[in-house]
Structure formats: structure tokens, C-alpha cells
Amino acid sequence: MGGPELPGRARWLAPITVGLLFVLTIGAFGLSQRLKREPLVIDRVSFQAAGVGEGEPKRNVFSPNGDCRRDYMVIRFRTTKSDRADVEVIGPGDIPVRLLAENRFFKRYREHEIVWDGRKDNGNVPRTNTFRVRVTMKSLDRVLYLPDRIRLHAFPPGDSLCEVPGSDQPGGVPEPTGADR
Numbered sequence: 001m002g003g004p005e006l007p008g009r010a011r012w013l014a015p016i017t018v019g020l021l022f023v024l025t026i027g028a029f030g031l032s033q034r035l036k037r038e039p040l041v042i043d044r045v046s047f048q049a050a051g052v053g054e055g056e057p058k059r060n061v062f063s064p065n066g067d068c069r070r071d072y073m074v075i076r077f078r079t080t081k082s083d084r085a086d087v088e089v090i091g092p093g094d095i096p097v098r099l100l101a102e103n104r105f106f107k108r109y110r111e112h113e114i115v116w117d118g119r120k121d122n123g124n125v126p127r128t129n130t131f132r133v134r135v136t137m138k139s140l141d142r143v144l145y146l147p148d149r150i151r152l153h154a155f156p157p158g159d160s161l162c163e164v165p166g167s168d169q170p171g172g173v174p175e176p177t178g179a180d181r
Contacts, residue, residue: 042135044078044111045146060150064118064125067157073116073150075100075133082108084138089116089131089150096134097126103138118152128154 049062049070062070075087087101098121100114120126133146 039080041081042077042144046076047150048074063153065157075114078111079106083140086136088134090134125154
């Protein structure tokens with residue numbers, strides 16, 4: 001007792017559909033493997049709060065409260081392709097907090113350094129939270145989020161250590177060097 005006999009063309013519909021899905025699955029697998037082998041557009045990413053040594057923990061935590069301890073965050077990365085890009089700090093809910101670089105040219109295979117003073121575009125310090133860095137590559141038409149997150153703690157300053165020898169900037173904030181000026 002089988003089901004009703006299907007007309008001529010309908011009998012072939014299920015096997016053709018299964019075969020087509022099989023071929024598309026193999027193609028998608030091949031494409032994903034090819035994309036995995038492509039080089040990264042941005043690599044060698046690091047965040048370092050001012051005054052934190054190489055071996056110290058919590059290098060990505062800072063508090064821009066004017067006491068010259070961890071008052072700003074240095075963001076470093078290398079690009080493997082040349083392009084113009086915007087670099088933004090993004091808050092919770094993917095809301096832009098600060099535009100750090102607009103339409104800046106990033107040359108391939110160069111290290112880049114950008115300093116965030118912990119302020120929003122309007123000059124205020126945001127609430128204590130976790131932030132990400134988003135890089136929008138213009139001609140490559142790619143939006144990239146740097147790995148890891150920056151933690152900002154907005155608490156009152158302690159004793160001031162703002163007399164930093166060898167610094168011309170108020171609060172000891174260094175100027176960006178090289179091509180990123």
C-alpha cells in the first residue's frame with residue numbers, strides 16, 4: 001500500500017532537489033575554506049593604557065580622570081592592505097562614541113598608532129563600560145572590529161602624578177609619531 005502515484009515530472013522533483021542541495025553545500029564549504037585562507041586585513045592589534053608596562057595585567061583598562069595614571073589608551077594595529085579608513089570607538093549597542101580618525105590613509109604593512117583620551121565626541125567622559133574599536137575601510141568596503149575590548153572606568157582622580165618628565169603635552173599625553181601625525 002503505497003501513496004498515490006505521482007505524475008511523470010513530479011517523481012523526479014525530490015531527487016533533483018536533494019542533488020542540488022548537495023552540490024550547493026559542497027560549493028559553500030569550498031568558498032568558506034578559501035575565505036579562511038585569505039590574509040587578515042588588520043593584524044597585530046594591541047591596546048595599552050598609559051603607564052602600563054609590558055608584563056602588567058589589565059593593559060586594556062584605563063580611567064581618563066586627569067590623575068596621569070592610565071589617562072589615555074594607545075591603540076596599535078597593522079594593516080595588510082592600503083586604504084582610507086575611519087576609526088571609531090563603539091559603545092554598547094554599536095553606538096559610536098568617538099571618531100578617532102576620519103578618512104585617514106593607512107599604508108599596507110605599516111604599524112599604526114591612535115590615541116583615545118577617553119572622551120566622547122562632545123568632550124564628556126562616558127560612563128564606566130566596555131568599548132570596541134571599529135575600522136571602516138573605504139575602498140575595500142569592509143567594516144572590521146578589532147579583537148578584544150577597551151574597559152573605561154570613570155572614577156574620581158587620586159593623587160596627581162601629572163608631572164611627566166620629557167613630555168610637552170599637558171597631562172603627559174604623547175603626540176602620535178611618524179606617518180600617523
